[in-house]
Amino acid sequence: MDKSGQGSRQASGDISTALTKLAEEQKGLGAGSTTGGKIESAAAQRELHRSWKRYLKGVSGKCGTFQDRLEKAGDHHYKNDAATMRAFNRLEGLYKDTKPVGGESRDR
Amino acid sequence: MDYVTLKSLKPSEFEDAARGYRTVSDMASQAKDDLEQQVTAGMRRSLEGDGVDAAVEQIQKLATNFHYTQVECAIITTALNSLAYELRLAKDKLDAAVEDAEAEKFTVQSDGSVSYPASGDKVDGKVPEGGTVKGSAQGKATNNPIDPAGDANDTAEALKRQASNHHDNPKYGRAVAIADRIAQAVYEATQADEKWAPKLRRLKADDDMVVAAEDWADAKKDAGGVRSGAKEYLHDLKAPPKGGSPKENAEWWKGLSKDEQDAYAALNPSTLGKLDGIPADVRDEANRTNLAEAEAAINLKLDRFDKERPEPTKYEQRWDNIRQVPIQGEVQVTQAWKAWKAERDGIKERLKGIAAIQIRFGRTGERGLPQAYLMGFSPEGRGRAIIANGNPDSADHIAVYTPGTGASLSNSNGDINRGVNLWKTSQSLTDQDVSTVTWIGYDAPQDIFPDATQHGYADNAGGAYNQFIDGLNATNKSGSDSHITSVAHSYGTTTIGMAAKEGDLGVDDIVFAGSPGARVDNAADLDVSKGHVWNEHARGDNLVNGTGRFFHGGGISRIDPTDDIFGANQMATDTDGHSGYWDYDDKTGKPSLSIENQGRVITGHYDEVKLKPRSDGSLMPSDWRNPINWND
Numbered sequence: 001m002d003k004s005g006q007g008s009r010q011a012s013g014d015i016s017t018a019l020t021k022l023a024e025e026q027k028g029l030g031a032g033s034t035t036g037g038k039i040e041s042a043a044a045q046r047e048l049h050r051s052w053k054r055y056l057k058g059v060s061g062k063c064g065t066f067q068d069r070l071e072k073a074g075d076h077h078y079k080n081d082a083a084t085m086r087a088f089n090r091l092e093g094l095y096k097d098t099k100p101v102g103g104e105s106r107d108r
Numbered sequence: 109m110d111y112v113t114l115k116s117l118k119p120s121e122f123e124d125a126a127r128g129y130r131t132v133s134d135m136a137s138q139a140k141d142d143l144e145q146q147v148t149a150g151m152r153r154s155l156e157g158d159g160v161d162a163a164v165e166q167i168q169k170l171a172t173n174f175h176y177t178q179v180e181c182a183i184i185t186t187a188l189n190s191l192a193y194e195l196r197l198a199k200d201k202l203d204a205a206v207e208d209a210e211a212e213k214f215t216v217q218s219d220g221s222v223s224y225p226a227s228g229d230k231v232d233g234k235v236p237e238g239g240t241v242k243g244s245a246q247g248k249a250t251n252n253p254i255d256p257a258g259d260a261n262d263t264a265e266a267l268k269r270q271a272s273n274h275h276d277n278p279k280y281g282r283a284v285a286i287a288d289r290i291a292q293a294v295y296e297a298t299q300a301d302e303k304w305a306p307k308l309r310r311l312k313a314d315d316d317m318v319v320a321a322e323d324w325a326d327a328k329k330d331a332g333g334v335r336s337g338a339k340e341y342l343h344d345l346k347a348p349p350k351g352g353s354p355k356e357n358a359e360w361w362k363g364l365s366k367d368e369q370d371a372y373a374a375l376n377p378s379t380l381g382k383l384d385g386i387p388a389d390v391r392d393e394a395n396r397t398n399l400a401e402a403e404a405a406i407n408l409k410l411d412r413f414d415k416e417r418p419e420p421t422k423y424e425q426r427w428d429n430i431r432q433v434p435i436q437g438e439v440q441v442t443q444a445w446k447a448w449k450a451e452r453d454g455i456k457e458r459l460k461g462i463a464a465i466q467i468r469f470g471r472t473g474e475r476g477l478p479q480a481y482l483m484g485f486s487p488e489g490r491g492r493a494i495i496a497n498g499n500p501d502s503a504d505h506i507a508v509y510t511p512g513t514g515a516s517l518s519n520s521n522g523d524i525n526r527g528v529n530l531w532k533t534s535q536s537l538t539d540q541d542v543s544t545v546t547w548i549g550y551d552a553p554q555d556i557f558p559d560a561t562q563h564g565y566a567d568n569a570g571g572a573y574n575q576f577i578d579g580l581n582a583t584n585k586s587g588s589d590s591h592i593t594s595v596a597h598s599y600g601t602t603t604i605g606m607a608a609k610e611g612d613l614g615v616d617d618i619v620f621a622g623s624p625g626a627r628v629d630n631a632a633d634l635d636v637s638k639g640h641v642w643n644e645h646a647r648g649d650n651l652v653n654g655t656g657r658f659f660h661g662g663g664i665s666r667i668d669p670t671d672d673i674f675g676a677n678q679m680a681t682d683t684d685g686h687s688g689y690w691d692y693d694d695k696t697g698k699p700s701l702s703i704e705n706q707g708r709v710i711t712g713h714y715d716e717v718k719l720k721p722r723s724d725g726s727l728m729p730s731d732w733r734n735p736i737n738w739n740d
Contacts (some may be wrong), residue, residue, distance in 0.1 A: 009140060016366045018135040025128030038113045040305035041191055045125060046182065048308050052132070052177075055313035060174045062317055066170055070151070073159060084159030 015060045022049070109298040110519040111290060115206070119196040126188035132180035140174040141479070147221030149473020154690065164470055169319075172400070176319045179327050179397050184311050184489065187304065187334045188520055191365065194257065194300035196319075197340075203295035208285050212279065222282035230274050234506040235387045236277035239642045243287030245295030282574070285388045321411070324404030335375040342371065348383060354579035357385030381485060382492075383581025388481045388501045393537035394580040395482040402487045414661035417451075420444040423571075440617060458487050461517030465493060468524050469589055473699070476535070477528060484549055484576075491517020494576070497544040501583045503543035507534065507590045507710040508577070510547050512622070513597025520548055529692040530595065533699040533707035539679050542711065549576060550603065570606030576606075576724055577614045593617040597689065601669065608634045618708050619704070620647050620676065631675035634658045640708050642717070643669040644677035644702060648684045678720040679705040 069087050135515040151163050209216050221242040229238040275281065311330055314323050335342075349356045364372065373380055373394060380386060381394035422445045425436035468480050478495065484494030498507045507530055511523040527546035535542045552570030577592065584590035592615040597602045605626030607613050613635040620626065621644040628634060631641035669676050682693050682701035690699040699707065701718065708717045 010139075014135045014139055018132045021131045022128035025124040025131075025578055038115065039109060039301055041122075041301050041308060042303040044308040045122075045188070050124075051312035052129075053182070056132070057179070058317050059170075059177065059201055063171065066166060070147075070163070070630075073163070081159045082158045085157075085162040088159070088162035 015056050015063070018056070022052070109301050111202075111216070112218055113200050114199060114294055114297045115197060116384070117195060118200060119192040122188050122192035122195065126185045126192065128633075129181040129188065133185060136174040136181065138180035140171045140178060142175070142467055143171040145472050145479055145729075148470060152474060160325055165651045168466070168470065171294055173317065174320045175396065175400060176314070176323060176327065178278075178328065179374075179400075180311060182370060183327070183330050183334050186309065186310075186338060186341075186374045189371065190334070191304040191308075193302060193341040194304075195297055198293045198297035198300065199580075201296070202290060205286050205289035205293065208289075208500070209283075212282060212286070214283055214286065214309075216286075216290065220294060222285070222287040222290070224277070224279040224284045225574060226277070227279045228615070231276050236275075239280070239283075241284050241287045242293035242589060243284065243289065245288070245291045250472050250504065252299045252533035265525045269597070276687050295389045301439065303337055307337055321404035322405040324401045327406075328401045329373050331377075337377070338371075342375075348379070352383030352385075353584045357383050357579075358582040361390075363385050384575045385582045386579075387583050387677050388483055388496060388499050391441065391483045391669060395485040398485050399462060399465065399482065402485070403459065406455060406458050406462075406487070413455060417448060457518050458491065461488070461491050461493060461520045464521035464524055465495060467521070468495060468528070471528070475532065475533065478543075483545065483548075487517065491520075491548070492550075493517050493524070493548045494545060496525065496536075497527055498541065498543035500543040500545060500580055502541060502585055503590070504540035505534065505538065505585070505592045505593070505711050506580060507544045507706075508547050508580075508594050508605055509544060510573070510594065510596040510600035512600045515548050515600070517548065520546070522646075523548060526690040529690045529699070529703060530706065530710070532692060532697070533703050534710045536697075536699075537707050537713060538711040540711070541678070544710075547572065547573070547576065566723040569603040570608075570610045573603060573607040573612040574613060581614050587612065588694075591616050591712055593619060594709070595619040595706055596621070596623070597622065600623045605634070617642065619706050619709055620644065620669045620680075621706075622646070622651060622686045623669045624651055629667045631669075639677065639714075641669070641676040642705075643674075643680050644679050644681050644689055644705070645670045646681040646683050646688055648683060648704060649686045651686045679709075680718040680720045681705070 073084050073087070126731075144305060147169055152160060153165070187508070206216055209222055213225065217223060217240065219242070221240050223238065223240040225238040226235050227238070244431055274514075310326075310333065346360070348360050361369065369390075371532060375392060377394040377397040381391050381398050383391070423439040424442045426435040426440040427433075428435050436482050443568050465482065465485070471477055472479050479498070481496040481499055482494070483496055484492050485498075486492040497675070509523070509527050512524070515523060527544045531542060531544040534544065551571050577594075580592060581588040581590065594604050594613070594615045594617070601620045601623035602625060604613070604618060604620075609627060616636060616638055617640045618631075618634055619642045623643065623645075626634075632638070634641055667674050670678070672678075680701060681689065683689060688700070689702045689706075692698070692703055693700075705717050722731065
């Protein structure tokens with residue numbers, strides 16, 4: 001169980017590191033910078049960065065929740081097999097696809 | 109975008125941003141692998157029953173978040189690098205023009221216009237005045253109706269040329285030229301900026317945490333959009349040699365820089381995934397993307413089908429066709445429903461093979477089962493699946509298993525499992541690294557009769573098989589010194605025979621199981637050294653030594669590999685029938701003798717292979733290598 005818990009904890013940590021690196025590398029394209037100022041692509045890039053920052057934070061959160069369940073399962077926190085199963089299946093409900101229609105209509 | 113902006117713009121800042129996304133993509137790739145290999149394996153050890161399945165399902169979803177991140181961020185990296193490349197071209201042009209202006213002692217104004225001083229021979233007692241000119245870019249329609257018959261630009265150009273020829277100030281002409289270059293540079297930078305801004309916006313992350321089919325469809329479109337936009341950046345990125353040999357493909361790949369490899373992989377996963385000579389891990393990543401996108405496309409197709417074709421009425425009153433009257437109290441299935449079901453099943457069919465591959469991904473870690481490398485995948489036609497257990501490039505011993513009749517992507521579960529069993533068996537016999545590959549790389553005949561009596565299938569497959577083997581030899585750490593064994597079943601053996609006949613089959617050992625005939629009349633024609641052809645014919649396998657030899661046997665007398673005269677080593681078996689050759693007891697971890705003998709060949713333990721007595725009753729000594737007919 002330790003190994004599997006470790007795996008998702010590691011993934012969370014790695015996301016943090018990557019996000020920091022991503023942010024660092026964006027510095028030159030910030031709104032106030034010389035390059036960032038009047039360039040349409042730089043503005044687009046800032047929106048892009050914001051979206052991926054949000055997404056990765058969401059994935060990190062998902063890792064955390066999963067890891068939490070794994071650890072509980074490992075500690076025999078759930079009364080039985082069926083309870084374990086329910087615990088993991090509930091993750092399904094937490095992360096629902098919000099799109100009512102296809103990706104094309106998504107606000108991009 | 110204007111003169112001042114371009115002047116101070118640093119293209120490297122876009123490249124820095126690109127690097128940031130590359131870091132994210134690599135992180136996501138690593139996380140996806142870790143989840144598949146360590147976490148799933150760890151969970152299987154500690155959880156039980158339904159709990160495992162529920163947990164595994166959630167892990168796979170989490171892994172998909174990472175996979176989606178990996179794919180999209182790799183595309184973003186390429187987009188930003190391409191933008192940087194184009195901006196740099198424009199900026200270099202601008203810098204050169206400004207330098208020339210300074211050399212001429214002209215002043216470039218903040219709007220990009222160029223001021224030139226008074227100069228030249230006196231006219232009417234005065235030195236011609238200086239002035240300021242604004243340049244214009246070519247290719248940019250001005251939409252000004254100076255001359256309704258033509259573009260205003262052309263007219264402006266003509267006027268300028270006329271003017272500079274007659275202008276008294278010799279510096280005028282040169283100032284105009286520089287101003288034009290400045291305008292051109294700014295124009296090109298603007299074009300690049302306006303092209304890439306919307307493309308970048310389309311690469312924004314999904315707004316929810318579920319990677320749906322639409323998200324993969326979008327990712328595929330994104331790759332296409334960036335590919336078309338990045339033509340300039342990728343222009344120097346030569347495509348793989350057309351019709352190149354695996355060796356040439358390998359050289360091509362090695363000749364690319366890391367950035368170029370990443371760009372190619374991000375934008376052309378379907379080409380890269382099937383290129384023999386490309387490293388296994390690269391093909392694997394490309395094909396995992398292809399797999400995700402294909403699965404998504406099929407699911408979207410199914411959704412569309414369900415929306416447009418709701419299930420028709422299934423039952424109707426039974427009809428007596430002879431008396432042309434309805435039969436009371438009985439029902440029959442409607443034609444409409446049968447047609448609907450057939451069409452729907454046809455779409456769903458393709459998902460079966462994809463599921464089989466994903467099941468294999470989920471089995472990594474089970475009793476030490478190494479990572480799977482998806483070296484080939486295509487949902488087209490009968491489908492292709494080439495899946496390795498363990499990395500063949502770093503392995504000491506490689507076995508390539510080719511199934512026979514009925515092989516297809518949809519039916520791949522059993523054949524993938526045979527590859528797994530071969531790995532378990534072989535790896536337990538050696539300390540060296542073993543990789544086994546299930547090769548569903550050709551359109552196998554789907555039925556024994558009449559399909560499997562045709563040659564056509566094997567003919568096409570032979571060439572593909574040779575290429576694949578050449579690819580393994582090109583990418584393995586030991587090159588062509590690596591030890592490769594072909595293991596083939598049934599009609600797959602005929603394919604191997606064709607491969608040997610058509611080209612130079614680059615393997616070291618050949619194992620046949622249940623062969624109906626291999627198109628050659630002697631083992632010596634199979635391109636391996638003496639004594640390196642091994643055959644299994646199990647008790648009760650009636651497909652062998654039967655009519656098959658008349659269609660696939662070698663030579664005039666239609667010899668097949670079970671005949672002594674063929675010259676193969678006849679290995680002992682303890683399984684029954686045509687399909688038992690890879691039996692392996694998962695509960696006890698014990699291989700059948702049939703599969704264990706194969707494992708001994710695969711790992712090079714030739715002396716330990718248990719052989720069958722010959723038809724004259726004599727037991728072949730294990731070092732006997734000379735059949736009667738072996739051509740020396």
